Amino acid sequence: MNKNILAVLGGTALAFTGAGASAQQVTLYGEMDASVDYVSDVGGRTQYRAGSGLVDGSFWGLQGTEDLGGGNAAIFRLERGFSATSGEAFNDHPFYVGLQSKRLGTITLGRQYDTMHDYFAPFTLTGGAGGTAFAHPFDNDNANNSWLASNAVKYASATYGGFSAGAMYAFSNEAGRFAQNRAYGFGVHYEGGPFSAGVAWMHINGRGASSVGAYDTSVLPGAGLVPTEVAVQREDTIGAGMSYALGDVTLGAAWSRSIHTGVSEADGGAPLPSIAFSNYEVNALWQVTPAFSLAGMYAYTGATSAHWHQGALQAGYQLSKRTDVYTEAIYQRASSGALAMINTCDPSGGRNQVLVAAGIRHRF
Incomplete structure (x- = not known):
């Protein structure tokens, strides 16, 4: 079958059309994001880095x-992450195939963001303008989508009267161990005029227990509250958020x-205490001019044996439709006996850590 291929680079769209077939x-x-960062304390030392x-x-x-x-369509999405400074590849973006209906909703199969990302994260600053460094400690609620679900089947409804809903199931892919990982x-989600709200829940069995299952291992406080890579037998996370636009x-x-029970070290399997986190955040975004924006947040995270305070500010300036520059500052203070660890940073040598950064982003 003859096909006409139109390639438009810079946009970039490829349109395929064949006789007797739909378009x-x-x-x-994609996007390139690079920055120069200052971290006040990494293991007791100051760090200057290219981020x-x-x-x-x-x-x-x-x-x-x-x-x-x-009104129906077949869809697919394939993304790959990488470091703009080292070239290292990351498996931290989705890829899926599915069917979409304007009336019935969308069903997709593949490696995907979970319901915490879709329905809760947009009401946090890490899931919105702030981005990666604004995550709650250890990204314990996955608001920054640090972990995607493999083997996932996901359904997202159409919107009716401002309401939409969705569900996801991710298979373990283990023969005879259906519930393991x-x-x-x-x-x-609800949206009506200036008001939006959302609620989400995720349950995981045997997280990280197998390499073919739904989720990889996570990072939680280990012995002495030092960040440790762990497997978790049972994990339940619930989140709710809202926003209101005033001009x-x-x-x-x-x-x-988020509640994590049956915790063990990923390397060696030594048992660790169960831990639960409660995160409370307030945030604001001010579009000062069409090109200039300011964002800020305060978050308190209380865990079973520690707590963290975190405050952050970000300023962004749009140089063009595709290019912007930003600067941000994040301060985190941990309770006595715990370590501060801003997301993207290694653990501090004490209770306090400050990250100050300036960067540039370009979308294509």
Whole structure:
């Protein structure tokens, strides 16, 4: 079958058309994010570093849609992350294939963001303008989507009267061990005028117990509250958030709780104490001018044996439609006996840690 291929680079769209077939559109897109960072305390020493992905992460992607008629379409998405400073590749972006209906919703299969990302994270600053470094300690609620679900089947409804909902199930892929390293969850979103709200829940069995399952191991406080890579037998996370737009200012609030039981070291399997986190956040975004924005947040995280305070500010300036520069400052203070560890940073040598950064992003 003859096909006409139109490639438009810089946009970048590839349109494929064949006789007797529906049109297909494939888009190449991505982002480069690089910064220069100062970290006040890493293991008791000051650190100056070249950073990558401090806000959104650097990545490239392909996204495609084929019109099936009647408001239906076949879709796919393939993304890969990388470090703009070292070239290292990261498996931290989604890839899936699915079917989409304007009336019935969308179903997708592949490695995907979970319901905490879809329905809760947008009401936190880490899931919005702030980005990666604004995550709650250890990203314990996955608001910064540090972990994606493999083997996932996800459904997202259409919007009815401002309400939409979704659910996800991620298979363990283990023969005879159906519930080992599997996950499931759901979420609901409402939007009406200036007000938005969302709630989400995720449950994971045997996290990190197998290499073919739903989730990789996570990082939690280990012995002496030192960050440790762990497997978790049971993990439950729930989150709720809301936002309200007052002209150029959007105010937000978010709460989440994550409970981790049956915790063990990923290397060696030594048992560790169970731990639960409660996160409370308030944030604001001010679009000062069409090109200049300010964002800030305060978050308190209380855990079983420690707590953390975190405050952060970010300023961004849009140089063009695709390029912007930013600067941000984050301060975290841990309780006595715990270590401060801002997301993207190594643990401090004490209770306090400050990150100050300036960077540039370009989207294509």
